[in-house]
Amino acid sequence: SRFWNNQTVQRIVYFFPIQLLLVHVKKNLLLLFFWVLLFGYAIGEFGKEYGIPYLFWDPEYLGEVSFWSFLLLGFACGGFIMAFHVSSYIMNAHRFPFLATLSKPFFKYSLNNSLIPLAFVATYSYYIYTFQNNSELFLLDAGIDRSGQLLNYLLGFYAGILIFLFPGYGTLAAISRDVINMFGIKPKADGRKQKRSKPIRTILKKNLQWRSADQTGGDEYDWKVYTYMVHWFKIGLTRDTEHYDRATLKRVFEQNHLIAAVFELFILGTFIVLGVFREKELLSIPTGATIFLVCTMLLMFSSAIYSRLRGWSGAVVILIIVVLHVVSKRDIANQVSKAYGLNYDTIPAQYSIPVLDSLRNNAEWNAADLQHHIQILRKWKEKNTDKHYEKPRMVIICAPGGGARSALWAFRAMQYADSLTNGELFNHTQLIAGASGGMFGLAHLRELKLRSLTQESLNIYDSSHIADVGKDLLNPVSTTLALNDLFIRWQTFKDGKNVYPKDRGYSLERQWNTNTNGFTRKRLKDYYESEKEAQIPLMVFSPNILKDGRSLYISSQPGSFWVSDKTNVKGLEQHNGGVEFRRFFKDQGAEELWFTSALRMNATFPYISPAVTLPTEPIIEVMD
Numbered sequence: 247s248r249f250w251n252n253q254t255v256q257r258i259v260y261f262f263p264i265q266l267l268l269v270h271v272k273k274n275l276l277l278l279f280f281w282v283l284l285f286g287y288a289i290g291e292f293g294k295e296y297g298i299p300y301l302f303w304d305p306e307y308l309g310e311v312s313f314w315s316f317l318l319l320g321f322a323c324g325g326f327i328m329a330f331h332v333s334s335y336i337m338n339a340h341r342f343p344f345l346a347t348l349s350k351p352f353f354k355y356s357l358n359n360s361l362i363p364l365a366f367v368a369t370y371s372y373y374i375y376t377f378q379n380n381s382e383l384f385l386l387d388a389g390i391d392r393s394g395q396l397l398n399y400l401l402g403f404y405a406g407i408l409i410f411l412f413p414g415y416g417t418l419a420a421i422s423r424d425v426i427n428m429f430g431i432k433p434k435a436d437g438r439k440q441k442r443s444k445p446i447r448t449i450l451k452k453n454l455q456w457r458s459a460d461q462t463g464g465d466e467y468d469w470k471v472y473t474y475m476v477h478w479f480k481i482g483l484t485r486d487t488e489h490y491d492r493a494t495l496k497r498v499f500e501q502n503h504l505i506a507a508v509f510e511l512f513i514l515g516t517f518i519v520l521g522v523f524r525e526k527e528l529l530s531i532p533t534g535a536t537i538f539l540v541c542t543m544l545l546m547f548s549s550a551i552y553s554r555l556r557g558w559s560g561a562v563v564i565l566i567i568v569v570l571h572v573v574s575k576r577d578i579a580n581q582v583s584k585a586y587g588l589n590y591d592t593i594p595a596q597y598s599i600p601v602l603d604s605l606r607n608n609a610e611w612n613a614a615d616l617q618h619h620i621q622i623l624r625k626w627k628e629k630n631t632d633k634h635y636e637k638p639r640m641v642i643i644c645a646p647g648g649g650a651r652s653a654l655w656a657f658r659a660m661q662y663a664d665s666l667t668n669g670e671l672f673n674h675t676q677l678i679a680g681a682s683g684g685m686f687g688l689a690h691l692r693e694l695k696l697r698s699l700t701q702e703s704l705n706i707y708d709s710s711h712i713a714d715v716g717k718d719l720l721n722p723v724s725t726t727l728a729l730n731d732l733f734i735r736w737q738t739f740k741d742g743k744n745v746y747p748k749d750r751g752y753s754l755e756r757q758w759n760t761n762t763n764g765f766t767r768k769r770l771k772d773y774y775e776s777e778k779e780a781q782i783p784l785m786v787f788s789p790n791i792l793k794d795g796r797s798l799y800i801s802s803q804p805g806s807f808w809v810s811d812k813t814n815v816k817g818l819e820q821h822n823g824g825v826e827f828r829r830f831f832k833d834q835g836a837e838e839l840w841f842t843s844a845l846r847m848n849a850t851f852p853y854i855s856p857a858v859t860l861p862t863e864p865i866i867e868v869m870d
Contacts, residue, residue, distance in 0.1 A: 262473065283541065301532070303374055318535050319532055324408070324410030329546050354476070472484060517729055525756075531725055585846075589743075595830055642676060644680045647680070647681035651683065652682060653687035654687060657691050689841070717761040718761075724750075751858070778803065787847065789870050790870070791866050793866050848870050
């Protein structure tokens with residue numbers, strides 16, 4: 247039609263940014279997948295039940311939300327944007343031969359490929375503003391300059407993006423090459439072809455005249471482009487490449503692909519180096535930034551496969567996923583999470599029905615353990631009564647699950663309630679059980695209570711303890727996940743003669759001990775006497791064994807009767823659904839188990855705190 251053939255209409259329709267967007271929709275769904283994922287996080291549609299959007303709206307760094315936390319988030323976002331442009335360039339540059347005639351082709355490609363990144367930054371900025379203005383900053387001191395603080399946060403985010411992009415593009419611009427630089431072609435202003443030396447004429451053959459891309463004739467490409475953005479404030483016409491030798495254009499794109507590949511390797515090397523020094527506090531980056539890093543690595547990985555294998559890339563990706571699945575199921579490349587203190591080099595415990603039955607039905611152990619706990623109960627009663635005929639009230643606490651939030655809530659609730667009773671609530675508590683974060687909080691309060699028995703100056707109701715429990719745990723764990731656990735975990739540490747890999751489980755325990763001043767840096771056996779003398783409540787953990795659903799009862803005290811088939815207590819019906827940790831793993835050093843590892847086994851969470859593998863044959867894993 248006359249309208250469609252109108253030159254202005256065609257120059258709008260075949261505008262390079264629009265054509266690139268259509269290419270992504272038709273050819274590059276994998277690239278779009280990562281953007282959809284990040285858009286979902288940014289607007290709160292994905293992962294809200296796990297609190298993931300808040301990691302983007304309210305990033306924490308060095309214990310506070312600040313200009314620097316948003317700057318690091320922006321820096322990681324800038325890395326993802328750069329990786330998107332590099333990956334897109336590798337996949338799509340050959341579809342647009344006119345790029346080879348431009349100076350700084352990668353920069354101009356990225357400029358025209360910025361519709362999606364700009365839309366993301368704008369959308370993300372809006373949701374940061376909305377959350378901070380209506381929720382986070384609104385709840386803080388009414389005297390705070392909310393507008394100034396919001397501007398500070400957003401400027402930090404934008405500065406982080408630019409800090410990454412400017413050096414990246416500067417480096418690529420310095421080494422990027424095009425047809426003009428490579429073969430010395432420079433068109434005259436009047437469009438007439440210039441005289442060239444014979445070697446150049448041989449390479450480019452005939453017709454060195456520049457022609458407007460909207461002229462008819464010549465080869466038609468699948469993705470026509472008539473106009474493109476020369477820079478932010480100028481739109482230019484593309485050059486016709488019909489007169490170029492195809493091999494020449496191919497050499498130009500191969501040169502730029504090589505530059506892009508070198509850039510990807512540089513970024514990958516940077517991530518590995520950061521992983522080596524990740525335990526430095528300054529490198530414990532916000533978790534939102536870690537998500538950007540993971541997406542960046544996966545994006546570069548997928549584009550690298552595509553650039554080398556093209557049509558075979560889908561099959562190779564599926565094969566890699568299968569291989570990774572097999573590796574994750576076995577102790578290959580040190581990819582299992584271990585319980586620290588246990589000996590994984592000795593003969594593993596035999597996890598079989600006959601062995602479990604023999605442990606459960608040992609009448610001598612059952613009777614001895616039952617009498618042991620009766621003595622603990624008597625000492626508890628003596629502690630809480632003035633007269634022997636009195637019957638004190640017994641308190642049993644079940645801690646709620648829910649990660650760091652539950653740890654803080656359980657700690658503060660119990661601390662405050664105990665303060666109202668002048669310490670009697672904790673004195674009357676005989677048993678603490680539960681799951682996940684709640685047990686972390688109550689474990690710390692129990693340790694404070696124990697220390698207060700010998701340290702009169704220790705005030706267990708001091709607000710500083712609340713701040714300690716509420717400190718960040720997620721940043722170091724997510725940093726380890728992105729910079730270490732996605733690769734082969736080659737860093738290790740020693741505990742006596744035992745050697746363990748440093749993974750995110752180690753980072754979780756290490757950070758918890760750092761936050762709480764090392765108060766729970768103990769082994770399971772270290773609480774034996776204190777619990778036996780009823781100085782503090784018993785604490786029993788009961789994570790589940792994934793293989794068959796049985797509970798694994800972990801305690802400083804022996805408790806074979808907990809899992810016995812026999813009815814040793816009147817009116818109490820026992821079941822055979824559990825395994826007593828201390829006796830089952832006696833030969834693997836059960837009493838040497840780190841107390842924080844017991845807490846971690848009872849507080850697993852997908853990707854953050856993975857299931858723990860125990861030294862058994864066959865191998866078993868446990869989680870809460």
